[in-house]
Amino acid sequence: MLDANLKTQLKAYLEKVTQPFEIVASLDDGDKSKELLGLLQDIVGLTDKITLKTDGNDARRPSFSLNRPGADISLRFAGIPMGHEFTSLVLALLQVGGHPSKLEADKIEQIKAIEGEYNFETYFSLSCQNCPDVVQALNLMAVLNPNIRHVAIDGALFQDEVEKREVMAVPSLYLNGELFGQGRMDVDQILAKLDTNSSARDAEKLNAKEAFDVLVVGGGPAGAAAAIYAARKGIRTGVAAERFGGQVLDTMAIENFISVKETEGPKLARALEEHTKEYDVDIMNLQRAAKLIPASEAGKLHEVEFASGATLKAKTIILATGARWREMNVPGEQEYRNKGVAYCPHCDGPLFKGKRVAVIGGGNSGVEAAIDLAGIVSHVTLIEYDSQLRADEVLQRKLRSLPNVNVITSALTSEVKGDGKKVTGLTYKDRNSDEFHSVELEGIFVQIGLLPNSEWLKGSVELSPRGEIVVDAKGQTSLPGVFAAGDVTTVPYKQIVIAMGEGSKASLAAFDHLIRTSAPA
Known part of the structure; x- marks a missing residue:
């Protein structure tokens, strides 16, 4: 064996x-x-x-x-x-x-x-x-x-x-x-x-903590890199994260992380956490940020309030809250979430063995999902909003070679159908004719990109029309002393290696800010 x-x-x-x-x-x-x-x-x-x-x-x-x-x-x-x-x-x-x-x-x-x-x-x-x-x-x-x-x-x-x-x-x-x-x-x-009662006890412990020199909000690749770079400067560093590893935890194969030929998301996330723990970093998990309170002239400390009721203070803050799977926002999606509507083909695909499924999205993620699922399920219908698939040509060639995959383009998914317990199909509109069509199936895998986790920052820092935190070349936001890095920012190309570089850069910029603002007149 x-x-x-x-x-x-x-x-x-x-x-x-x-x-x-x-x-x-x-x-x-x-x-x-x-x-x-x-x-x-x-x-x-x-x-x-x-x-x-x-x-x-x-x-x-x-x-x-x-x-x-x-x-x-x-x-x-x-x-x-x-x-x-x-x-x-x-x-x-x-x-x-x-x-x-x-x-x-x-x-x-x-x-x-x-x-x-x-x-x-x-x-x-x-x-x-x-x-x-x-x-x-x-x-x-x-x-x-x-x-x-x-x-x-x-x-x-x-x-x-x-x-x-x-x-x-x-x-x-x-x-x-x-x-x-x-x-x-x-x-x-x-x-x-x-x-x-544990969350209330944890909140009390966090409220009692002294102010950090650098507080990193988020524990993905950008947050981990920022924390390591800050801790190496010998300054008081904290990481408050909803889950250490972030979106990487939901990533299957990683083959473009330079110097590592291939790895898996959870394995990389564990390595990030272990590396961060090698330094004097205060890691606080299960903390979902709820509000950013900018420093006043009197206090000169920024504050972050969390859903747990805790509040942390810091001289500088690095926002690295990342992104999450984008939802279709159509009737039936929430009702049948985890009852046929899924977002991770690697995780949930085996549960649909021999069944009919749809993949929503024609980018690399969607086409890769369709290819993987085709080897497990009886039939895959890939639905793409655009008039053509957006995935790399090599992936499209592989997809076209599969006998149990049907591709529908110029289609807008309009509703998830079910019997009250599980998914039974979906409805989509043909964008060329405006006609509605139904597809009978048992599973729907949504792969239509990411949304930045920035809703809690509205009104405190400048956001782009897409909800991304606007940053300059050093990762500085519209608030002095508040920096940002990773998938939550306007920096293009949402990649692990880019997020790590941006986290490191934001941390160096935060350290530079601390030096300049603490220097005597």
Whole structure:
């Protein structure tokens, strides 16, 4: 099951296991059970700390649990955790085997203190880059607290279960049989939902912080670069972000990041956070900016208010709040979001195996999505507003070679249709004839570009007609001491490498501003 190179790497990891435990597999006569058995046999063959039993009686087959004698741990994988979930498996093996987590001590204590009964189920797909965060967070919580149980379920392998529960987006989390959440969630976000008082406590801590020399709002590539450059100057630096990594977390393959031939968004996001933590940077997650209060002549400190109720002060601010997926804004879109309307083909595509889907958008993202989905679904209809596709010619050639793809241009999507529970089709208007047409399908993947996260800045800094923050060559906004960088600005070409350069430049400009404004007359 595992190749020689992977076995060598896994063997080195398993040397960190300090406490013996057992894997208990529930199998049947199917090919997937044989495949899982091969994987588990490879694992136990690499260490004498893990034993394998095949007499499990779980209803989901194939599946397996990780059990440590003398410890009440309920942690199970239903399916074969390869692809993006292989890292989740390795971490689970280490943590059940006694290897300590890198999670902050106060978070560990907060998890251990949770009382009650929490039975979590997470539906994932092996191609989903967002799912491992959820699986790994809940696995760790199950290891730390016996009140928390978790089973991670491969939705593509348990299709009957997925259809019965009408799961149409991953990751989907269920708690005690009820939907708990959908989309990427880490330990902090899950704790915030379980411990409703935690956000208020965190807000109090933030309100008590001293003013920063540089406060970066946003934790994507631009924000991380800005924080690192500021911290290297030896000045007090903070990063307040809704989620560290930003839009990169939702990016699959990255092949144009100079000097790195290829990587994946979540992997790059982890590297950005680890690099930032190498410096004296105060990282504050789960903080969504709500208002910018410019410095007055008396105070000379800018302030940022957050949705949590916290307020942070700083001498200079770097705005790096990035962008988000643009929505169609048509009837039915919000009603059927995660019920057939999706924005991540890599994550949710496997849930539509053998079904009919549409892709909205004919740029590179839309055409790439159509190409990927064509290998999974029965048929793809690509709908483009313009009279021609805007994607690179090499992508268009590949698209035209696929027999199960239909392209419709000069089309305006006007409505998402559904039966109250899930998507059943869409309506579009032919822009040449003004006639309306209907397409029957089960899924719609929206790929029509990005919107800047700048609504909260209206009235405080100058914005372009498209909502982007207007900046000069140094990243300076219309407010002295407030800078901006990345996809939220007017700088053209929204690319990771450009965002990093702009973040670094804005940070250097902020430092220059600090020197000049603090110099004696």
